[in-house]
Amino acid sequence: MPYKIPVGPFHPALEEPYKLSVACQGETIQGVTIEVGFSFRAIELLAQQRNYIQDLTLVERVCGICSGVHTLTFCMAAEALAGVRPPDRARFIRVIVAELERLHSHLLWMGIAAEDIGFQTMFMEIFALRERVMDVLELLSGSRVHYAANCIGGVIGDIRDADAVLAAVRETRRTLERDVVPVFTENLTARARTSGVGALTRERALAYGVVGPTARASGVHIDVRRDLPYAAYEELGFQIVTATEGDVRARLVVRAMEMLESIRLIEQALHALPAGPTRAEGGFPVIPPGESTARAEAPRGELFYYLASDGSDTPTRVKIRTPSFLNIPSIEAMCVQQQLADMPLIQASVDPCCSCTDR
Amino acid sequence: MREGSGRGEGIAPDCQALLEQLPGATRIDRRLDGLWMAAPVLDVLAMAEQMHRLEARLSTMTGVALGSGETGIIYHYCLGAVPINIKTETRDRAIPSITPVTRAADWSEREISDLYGVRFTGHPNPTRLIRPPSLPPGFFRDTGGGGHRG
Numbered sequence: 265m266p267y268k269i270p271v272g273p274f275h276p277a278l279e280e281p282y283k284l285s286v287a288c289q290g291e292t293i294q295g296v297t298i299e300v301g302f303s304f305r306a307i308e309l310l311a312q313q314r315n316y317i318q319d320l321t322l323v324e325r326v327c328g329i330c331s332g333v334h335t336l337t338f339c340m341a342a343e344a345l346a347g348v349r350p351p352d353r354a355r356f357i358r359v360i361v362a363e364l365e366r367l368h369s370h371l372l373w374m375g376i377a378a379e380d381i382g383f384q385t386m387f388m389e390i391f392a393l394r395e396r397v398m399d400v401l402e403l404l405s406g407s408r409v410h411y412a413a414n415c416i417g418g419v420i421g422d423i424r425d426a427d428a429v430l431a432a433v434r435e436t437r438r439t440l441e442r443d444v445v446p447v448f449t450e451n452l453t454a455r456a457r458t459s460g461v462g463a464l465t466r467e468r469a470l471a472y473g474v475v476g477p478t479a480r481a482s483g484v485h486i487d488v489r490r491d492l493p494y495a496a497y498e499e500l501g502f503q504i505v506t507a508t509e510g511d512v513r514a515r516l517v518v519r520a521m522e523m524l525e526s527i528r529l530i531e532q533a534l535h536a537l538p539a540g541p542t543r544a545e546g547g548f549p550v551i552p553p554g555e556s557t558a559r560a561e562a563p564r565g566e567l568f569y570y571l572a573s574d575g576s577d578t579p580t581r582v583k584i585r586t587p588s589f590l591n592i593p594s595i596e597a598m599c600v601q602q603q604l605a606d607m608p609l610i611q612a613s614v615d616p617c618c619s620c621t622d623r
Numbered sequence: 624m625r626e627g628s629g630r631g632e633g634i635a636p637d638c639q640a641l642l643e644q645l646p647g648a649t650r651i652d653r654r655l656d657g658l659w660m661a662a663p664v665l666d667v668l669a670m671a672e673q674m675h676r677l678e679a680r681l682s683t684m685t686g687v688a689l690g691s692g693e694t695g696i697i698y699h700y701c702l703g704a705v706p707i708n709i710k711t712e713t714r715d716r717a718i719p720s721i722t723p724v725t726r727a728a729d730w731s732e733r734e735i736s737d738l739y740g741v742r743f744t745g746h747p748n749p750t751r752l753i754r755p756p757s758l759p760p761g762f763f764r765d766t767g768g769g770g771h772r773g
Contacts, residue, residue, distance in 0.1 A: 300752065300753060301751070301752060301753035301754065301755070304753045304754070304755060306763075308738075308763070309763055344655055344656055470678075470680070471726045471727070472726055472727055473680060473681055473682075473725075473726070473727025486680070486701075491701070491703075491704040492704060492706070556654075556655075556656050557656045557657070557699060557706060557708060558656065559682070559706070566682065568682050568683055568699065570685045570697065570699070572687065581685070581687050583683075583685040583686075585682065585683035585699075585731075589683070589730060590683075590727065590730075593729065593730060621753075622753055623753075
């Protein structure tokens with residue numbers, strides 16, 4: 265006898281406030297429908313009522329995890345309109361902060377994944393490591409989550425003690441290589457719990473238009489850092505990480521290996537950090553009439569901003585498309601013919617963010 | 624955006640010609656952030672089918688309130704590593720849905736319906752997505768939504 269279970273918007277199986285209506289036959293999922301919008305804040309509308317400087321503070325609050333990449337992408341769109349090029353030192357610092365943010369985001373997700381597969385010890389180990397990364401962000405910016413690192417034309421804070429950042433990052437790499445990465449790539453229990461679960465074929469991934477680690481784990485080779493390089497990624501020689509299986513394990517492995525690439529990028533950027541100013545000359549630029557788009561690779565995938573200006577200090581249109589807006593619908597395809605008990609792990613494996621999706 | 628350098632180099636000339644030959648299409652402009660086409664009376668279904676054949680990826684769609692009461696719709700694609708932005712407009716507050724051709728347009732179209740009151744004809748599931756149930760469709764058109772300055 266078929267039956268339907270409402271899961272969410274507030275439910276122990278979910279980390280985020282959204283709703284999955286799960287249709288089952290026995291223990292097998294027949295279909296899922298998804299509802300979002302439970303934390304809608306009209307941030308785009310609010311951004312069209314505030315000036316560019318106020319908007320930087322606002323868009324940083326679209327998300328409590330990938331906050332920095334929102335200000336970065338907003339700045340890139342405004343800089344494109346104003347014809348401003350950030351100084352070299354600012355471009356390198358932007359990479360360092362963005363990759364530290366990716367590290368703490370991926371570590372948060374890996375911790376939740378560890379908990380969802382029943383590996384509580386690893387959950388605690390990973391969250392302790394994430395604290396170390398957030399300490400580094402606090403050292404750089406004075407804040408653990410909302411770093412206020414970017415401004416239109418460069419960055420706000422400078423890196424004064426590169427050695428301290430380097431030491432912390434190396435310590436993180438040692439723990440990742442020794443404890444975290446082997447668990448998610450080699451451990452038999454983790455492998456048995458995630459292999460073949462919640463698969464998204466490459467064809468389905470392309471149809472849903474998924475981005476980030478969700479796309480790369482299904483063999484879709486897209487990454488804004490490589491395809492449309494921004495900040496200093498071109499100089500640093502970014503290496504894309506992909507897999508072909510498209511299941512929960514592939515998403516785990518892609519994120520685990522991406523963390524090592526993030527650390528390599530941070531180390532290289534610190535070694536090659538150019539001297540000089542951190543903001544473009546001339547102070548805050550006039551944003552002339554026009555429109556522009558900007559893309560950056562947030563931890564969950566491509567982040568997109570569209571900005572339209574009438575020449576005043578307030579944008580006429582701010583459009584924000586977050587990666588979760590594309591990734592969450594694909595959960596419908598991942599869950600079909602899967603065990604109901606695997607649903608919490610499958611939906612978590614795209615790292616869904618409703619703060620981003622609902623805005 | 625890669626600061627200070629242009630994009631839109633790398634799209635094959637025959638792809639550009641295919642897009643410019645679509646019903647209602649106009650010339651493609653090159654800008655720093657990719658290729659742009661402004662085509663108010665574009666046949667969006669023919670455009671979506673052509674983009675699908677070219678294996679372009681739909682990043683998202685943007686709605687922009689126009690002073691006329693209509694809505695500007697921008698389709699943001701990536702063809703390989705080349706961003707392509709195609710601007711058109713609603714006619715009588717409606718435009719054909721491209722979701723039957725491009726699955727990834729589903730939520731974008733439902734969001735634009737919520738925020739700007741646009742009717743996407745032929746959408747397989749034209750239901751509320753993110754709009755609070757207490758607000759009417761199109762509440763982004765009010766003051767601050769851009770329409771008053773459009």
